[in-house]
Amino acid sequence: MKKLFVFIVLILMPIMLGMGSLSESDSPEKIPVTKEKFGATFIDQMDVITECTGVSINGKTFIEGTKGNGLYTIAFKEISDIIFVQKAEKLSGMVRLINDERVEMVLKKDHKAYGKTKYGTFQIMLTKLSRMRVNAQPEMDSSKKGQ
Numbered sequence: 134m135k136k137l138f139v140f141i142v143l144i145l146m147p148i149m150l151g152m153g154s155l156s157e158s159d160s161p162e163k164i165p166v167t168k169e170k171f172g173a174t175f176i177d178q179m180d181v182i183t184e185c186t187g188v189s190i191n192g193k194t195f196i197e198g199t200k201g202n203g204l205y206t207i208a209f210k211e212i213s214d215i216i217f218v219q220k221a222e223k224l225s226g227m228v229r230l231i232n233d234e235r236v237e238m239v240l241k242k243d244h245k246a247y248g249k250t251k252y253g254t255f256q257i258m259l260t261k262l263s264r265m266r267v268n269a270q271p272e273m274d275s276s277k278k279g280q
Contacts, residue, residue, distance in 0.1 A: 185248025198238025
């Protein structure tokens with residue numbers, strides 16, 4: 134019985150470990166789809182400007198960060214732009230709200246921004262950005278209206 138168990142584990146282990154590569158979350162063709170559709174202009178550390186629609190950060194239409202011991206979220210509809218600043222081991226986000234208030238938060242370095250360009254998809258680590266400018270108010274996804 135013990136040999137059978139070991140045999141089954143040895144057979145299943147490579148299959149289960151290999152399933153992680155089946156995830157499409159890092160696929161360059163696939164980006165997260167959100168209910169609200171925001172546009173944004175991204176400027177990376179090399180001053181390359183990219184205009185996008187259907188923008189999200191880790192599949193969400195808000196930015197998340199910490200101030201002190203608290204976890205904060207700010208919806209894209211409240212944001213004018215974000216300046217990303219790498220300070221030692223921390224990534225800070227200087228968020229300018231549409232009412233012109235400013236909020237500084239420590240962001241997660243492993244988060245990615247996603248969007249669609251006129252010629253394909255766009256993905257970038259927040260650590261590679263210098264600025265994100267949120268454009269206008271969102272459009273609702275027509276396939277999700279009325280839900």
